[in-house]
Amino acid sequence: MFTSNFNNLILNSDSYKASHWLQYPPNSEYMSSYVEARKGDYDALFFGLQAFIKEYLHAPITHAHIDEAEAVITAHGLPFNRQGWETLVNKHGGYLPIRIQAVPEGSIVPVSNVVCQIVNTDPEFYWLPSYLETALLRAIWYPSTVASLSYYCKNVLRSALEKSADSLDGLPFKLHDFGARGASSMETVALGSLAHLVNFSGTDSMTALVAASRWYGMNDNMPAFSIPAAEHSTMTSWGREGEQDAYANMLKQFGGEGKLVAVVSDSYDLWNAIDHIWGEALKSDVENMGGTLVIRPDSGDPAKVVREALERLAVKFGTHTNSKGYRVLPDYVRLIQGDGINPQSLGKILDTIMQAGFSADNVTFGMGGGLLQQVNRDTMSWAMKASAVQINGVWKDVFKDPITSRSKRSKKGRLALVRNDNGQINTVREDTLTDNDSNLLRDVFVDGQLLVDESLTTIRKRTGW
DSSP states (O other): OOOOOTTOGGGSSOGGGGGGGGTSOTTEEEEEEEEEEOOOSSOEEOOOHHHHIIIIISSOOOHHHHHHHHHHHHHTTOOOOHHHHHHHHHHHTTOOOEEEEEOOTTOEEOSSSEEEEEEESSGGGTTHHHHTHHHHHHHHHHHHHHHHHHHHHHHHHHHHHHHHOSOSTTGGGSEEEOOGGGSSSHHHHHHHHHHHTTTOSBBSOHHHHHHHHHHSSOSSSOOOBOOOBOOHHHHHTTOGGGHHHHHHHHHHHHOOTTOEEEEEOOSSOHHHIIIIIIIIITHHHHHHSSSEEEEEOOSSOHHHHHHHHHHHHHHHHOOEEOTTSOEEOOTTEEEEEOSSOOHHHHHHHHHHHHHTTBOGGGEEEEESHHHHTSOOGGGTTEEEEEEEEEETTEEEEOOOOOTTOGGGOOOOSSEEEEEOTTSOEEEEEGGGOOTTOOOSOEEEEETTEEOOOOOHHHHHHHTTO
16 A cells, blocks of 8 residues: 655654644644743753754755655645645745744753744745654654763763762763663664763764764764773673683673773672672782773662672772872772662762762763663653744744643743843843844754754763863
8 A cells, every 4th residue: 555664854743733724713824833841850951953844844855755755644644735835846846945943952941942943934834834743843842851861970970970989080980871782762862862962972872973973064083982891791601610711701802901891790790790700819010000990780779789889899909098088098999880870860879989988989870771761751741732823924823721730831922032141041022132142043954945054063062061
């Protein structure tokens, strides 16, 4: 009956959208909609729109797309706006007659503020902005939520380092992305892991490196790094009796001046591994390898395990007290905790070890599902809503105000985002802007053309790198 094509933008929508072109008031000309995070525990770090535009909006819609979409949508039981889509191809060459405004990617915006706005540029296509809601909202909410969560974690880590460490130099590598295997798809990894790299330079998601090159101009610059690391199979293949040999092999293969190597050490008995293998049998090898051994626990209560591991390592390898009065292990040994990490447990672990007198310098973290997969659209209540319609040349407010949920009240009118004299960011109506106001929303995409093409390096700078 029809062939499947994931690159057909007409089919990248919710089913009910196919009938909406018949539902708007007569003589509708322009429809304006906006995107915001309505609420949440974090400020919104806006990211991902450029990737979506390059991947899905650069290529024109064709008659073949229309034929395929008509076959699918009519068989699905819905009306199909063939005339509208054919007019788009014949009149605009298949390129979308829309204007997308957005805050610069990497901007940090308090929740309940507009971050993106879309309106059609040709009155024949009043139905198009809302038709794109499904794809556009998804393109924004997921990477922006991951970036926001990651940024929150960076601030937690920054605070801990400011309190307990002599330097913030290690901050970009304090939270490593372990999420690739737990994500729902490769595109999820590409977008989510790349969003994490707005804030950090450590990842084990190689897909994010490809994404950075494909969408954010990092062709000649490596945006993130990793190190050789053991998994349980490479350790347990040696057998329990060969655990020490497995660890010694890791130092032999990957040790050296300035090098780092991570070794998962809880395959059998973490405390025996720290006390007797790393702390006794291989102690001189660790001390003299010239680089840094990063011991990885991977089970148990994270806060309790990390604290006890530090206490035991301090007994075996000693510590020095830094200028903030906290204990720091020798540079050649550290911990990485990658099990059970989320924004809440991260803070708990840091508080626990600092209360025990240890600097946050001693520990690096890895986050997997908590970073890329334990988020959804409701995490920050992302929504795209129509806010204004022009009918017969007159703009009218469009809004919802449900009596059963005031939190879902939507904004009215064409919108703008401004920073007031106190530095606070607020959403205002565009028609209230004065000559002294600077709209933080800027044109990003107009009539098929990407107007802003920025590198990940540029975006990172907006977050305070």
